[in-house]
Amino acid sequence: MREVFISHIQSRQLLLPQHRYLLACSGGMDSMALANLLLQAGIPFDIAHVNFKLREEESDGDQSFVENWAQKHQINFHLKIADTKYLSLSQGISIQMAAREIRYAFFEEIRAKFNLNGILLAHHEDDQLETIFLNLLRGTGIEGVYGMSERKGWLIRPLLPFSRAELTDFMKSGGLEWREDSSNEKSDYKRNKLRHHGLPAILSLEADARKNLLTSFERLKDTGRAFSGLFDYWKATSIVEKDGIQLLKYSDIAHLPGGASLLYFWLRSFGFNSDQTQQIWESLAEIKPGTVFIGKDFQLWLDRKEMMLCPKPFPFETLHIQKNDPELNLPEGTYDISRSSEPQAIDLRLQNALLDLDRLEFPLEIRLWKEGDRFFPLGMQSEKKISDFLIDLKVPLPKKQEVKVLVSGNKIAWVIGMRIADWAKITPATRQTIHFKKR
Structure with missing residues (x-):
């Protein structure tokens, strides 16, 4: 096996003799097989061991065994x-998750501290099959059958092509020692149940079951790569970004084969899960404009002809402006506030507001607009619903929820960044002005 292992790491350029690596070693058969193969192949490495204190004297025995072997x-x-138990309780996570967090944080700490060229993990072919079947049991897409990567960042798995039986034969034939973990024989955990009962039953169905499964998963993985390329092309040609909003026309998704998967691959990086993207896909059968789907940090709106993806708005609480306040701080920017008794040229920039100071009642209030709000847009002598005003300006649905108004008394003096009210404008009779000027 030594020659096959060396051929594998050389052909894949996984490990180089001029580099030094960190081997994650529990003392079990898998990691000790990798330790001995690295030794025989002349690959320099350090060893990292974690004593999780979960199996009392057995855990201490593992530690001593690995430490003595290294020495x-x-x-x-x-x-x-x-x-490990304390971390599990304090963070409200499972023992397995706590152990995972501990070991990977420790491995990376050592790798970075000593400038090592990678972290070597002893996952093998049987682990790969178990991982894929566990993914399938949880519910997965095509990426779930990819299994573990041979290389991912600093993590390297040189034993993925080798079965547990091959590694066991290598260890026994060489008279090499390892530690047995008694917990591996229990069926308390899902992986152990699969290892001891599920997979043996599946593999017993056909003489070539193992080979056929691995071949099938590799073909599916290649199909996934093809889909990924098609997805990238579809995304580049179908999704348009404008003013921080990603736009996707219904005509570019609604009747495409595999459209639900395209949606998922687009939206998952924005905090939407597979169940949500399925709901979005199903909603396209009968589009109801104004429908919104909320992800972790983003939201997706359905409009009449397209869907719109944008960040969730910042929470906003009502603000008050006193007569002599020098500035106004809003999520979208800061406004300088100036006052003057001299004649002022009309400010035509929509983001600013020049108002008749004497017509305002302080403190002024700044809040989000709400249904039922009305105001007199500049140049008009009749009221208009702000909802209709925003429709006339073709403000996208996601942006509507961020629109704020400046209220004087019980009247809206300014739809901020869009239009002042006619009654609050300056006139030849104006004696004092107040100017909101965006920086």
């Missing part, structure tokens, strides 16, 4: 003793 072979040894 015997003059390999640098790095140890982490962790209170």
Whole structure:
């Protein structure tokens, strides 16, 4: 097996003899097989071991075994003793998740501290099959059958092409030692149930079951790569960004085969899960403009001809402006506030507002507009609903919810950034002005 392993790491350029790596080593058969193969292949490495303190004397025995092996072979040894149960309770996560967080944080800490060229993990072919079937049991898309990557960032898995049986034969034939983890024989965990009962039953159905499964998963993985390329092309040609909003016309998605998957691959990076994207896809059968779907940090609106993706708005609480306040701070920017008793040229910029100071009642109020709000737009002598005013300006649905108004008394003096009210404008009779000027 030594020659096959060396051929594999050389052909894939996974490991280089001029580099030094960090081996995550539990002392079990898998990691000890990798340790011995690295030794025989002449690949320099350090060893990192985590004592999770979960199996009392057995955990301490694992630690001693790995430490003694490293010392015997003059390999640098790095140890982490962790209170895994405390982390699990304090963070409200499972023991398995706590152990995962501990070990990967420790491995990366050591790798960075000693400038090592990668973290070596001893996952093998059987682990890969177990991972894929667990993904399928949880409910997954095509990426779920990809399994674990041979290389991902600093993580490297040199044993993925080798089965547990091959590794066991290598260890036994060489008279090499390892530690047995008693918890691996229990069926308390889903992975162990699959390992001891589920997979053996599946693999017993056909003589070539293992080979056929691995071949099928590799073909599906290649199909996934093809889909990924098609998705990138579709995204580049169908999604348009304008003023911070991503726009997708219904005609570019509604009748496409696999449209639900295209939606998911687009929206998942914006905090939408597969169930939400399925709901969005189903909603396209009968589009109701104004429908909104909320993700973690983004929201998706359905308009008449397109869907619109944008960040969720900042929470906004009503503000008050006193007569002599020098500035106004809003999420969209800061306004300088100046006052004058001298004649002023009319400010035609929509983002600013020049108002007749004497016509205003202080304190002024700034709030989000709401249904039923009305005002007298500049140049008009009749009231208009702000909802209709925003429609006339063709303000996109997501932007409407961010629109704010400046209220004097019980009257709206300014739809901020869009239009002042006619009654609040300056006239030849104006004696004092107040000017909101955006920086």
